[in-house]
Amino acid sequence: MTMLPPEPTKKLGLVIDLDICVGCHACAVNCKEWNTGGYGNALSDQDAYGSEPSGAWLNRIHSFEAVPMDAQGTPQPSDARIVHFPKSCLHCDDAPCVTVCPTGASYKRAEDGIVLVNEDHCIGCGLCAWSCAYGAREMDRASGVMKKCTLCVDRIYNENLPVEDREPACVKSCPANARHFGDLADPSSDVSVMVASRGGFDLMPEQGNKPVNKYLPPRTKTSRCASQTRDDEVPDLVSLAQNNQSTGILGWLDRTLDAIS
């Protein structure tokens, strides 16, 4: 049924921290691994061992170069930074991918807001992928059906898994803890608190899709790392190393040994 449900009271989704993501692609690999054996058809690859491999992935990591500016808006190119940017379905409230679907294969769940594809009904027309501004849907070239992030619906409610494993594969595998899962409709949930305190934002709000997933911005760099201090105030590493600030028992040992020698 491709009519959108009334606004769900529970909105499960992800919060992705662009300050913390190190761009290791672990979440993407684990996503592929879990979902190729889980929900629906396997996630196929084409020419997997050839020179032009391609395949369906539900989560991909792009890397961007961002040049900051100072308070006056002057670009600071020597402070350019890399921002790793993981992207999967945002489980939008106003999901155009759902309403365009001619077969009813695409749907949004009323109970938790997860957007899914019923692969037995999908004809592989591709219209939903066209309607998604974020490129969150990919056609599986082997099975001819549309694939997208399921929010690991087969993990989060899976009673065969230990409780601590009932979260999305990508969240579970992130070695830097840059991905968080929770109910974004509940203002007291961890993810909602995180979004509120860190200034979490929507991707492309102008497209009007009201995504549920939120992103957290990279923090501004501290001035010690900024270029203007780097050039004239290179920290003196030797004296830094000799600077004896250690406290506690080790500090005492250090000072005592220093005094003896």
Added chain:
Amino acid sequence: MHPASSVIFFTTASGAGFGIMSWLCVAILMGHYTLTPHTIVMGVIGLVLAGAGLLSSTLHLGNPQRAWRAVSQWRTSWLSREGILAVLTCLNFAGILALYLTSGVVLPWMAGSCLVLSLLTIIATAMIYAQIKPVPRWHTKLTVLCYLGFSTSTGMAVIASVSPTRYHVYLAFGGLVLAWVFKLLWWQRASRTSLSHDGSTTATATGLTGFSSVKLFEKPHMTQNYLMTEMVFEIGRKHAARLRQIALLAGGLLPFICLGLAIMTGQTAGFVMLSCVMHLIGVGVERWLFFAEAEHVVALYYGKS
């Protein structure tokens, strides 16, 4: 967007088919003529074109055997509506022909409903594209006008080729001019409609709006993927400009001259046939460009700005 030949053939052929049906229904409603062997040939051509187009549109599906499911979501989906309307139009029109052939009767109300259904089908086809907000060049009512324009112009071009009366030639001439007026307006809008037409930029796509510039450093992978081949289709600017000239020349100018000559010399049949063939080819090229030149905002994640 990737120009799939099955979809280009589908929109061009079924567009012409529904154009023919619309015109024949108009003729019946105006009482200009009842059905004759000529109009029956036209009607059959219309049905065949519409049917062939619809069949070809299923060719690009991943699972065409389930295509029947596409009639279920008419409440929200333009693609679903299009499928239903197309089938209803063809049935209605086939009913008109069958009734006439068996009992010699033509019922105006059947022509009326068929005309409405046929025009709605063309509009639904256009809306499949015009509704896609992430493709700013498609997302305009002008897209609907272009589809209506080319459906009626190609439909009348076919009718005039089968029956090159003065009346048909005038209509074909008028239809051609009108269709190209819409298309030129569409092209003009397209040329000032960038990927950022609705405010989407690499910065809003990543949310990195507080920076002075944001650009792609590394793609997620080194080779192509579905999103890139389907939606980040690249066409050289020079290439596009030349193809526009070809579309305009073959699809507009030459048919215009042919029809003009037909009107002036009275040597209608050959000129009209030639203009019809060229017009159809030109519209095919135009349709190819409609896809190839359309940029999707997902390209912002792949280095376009």
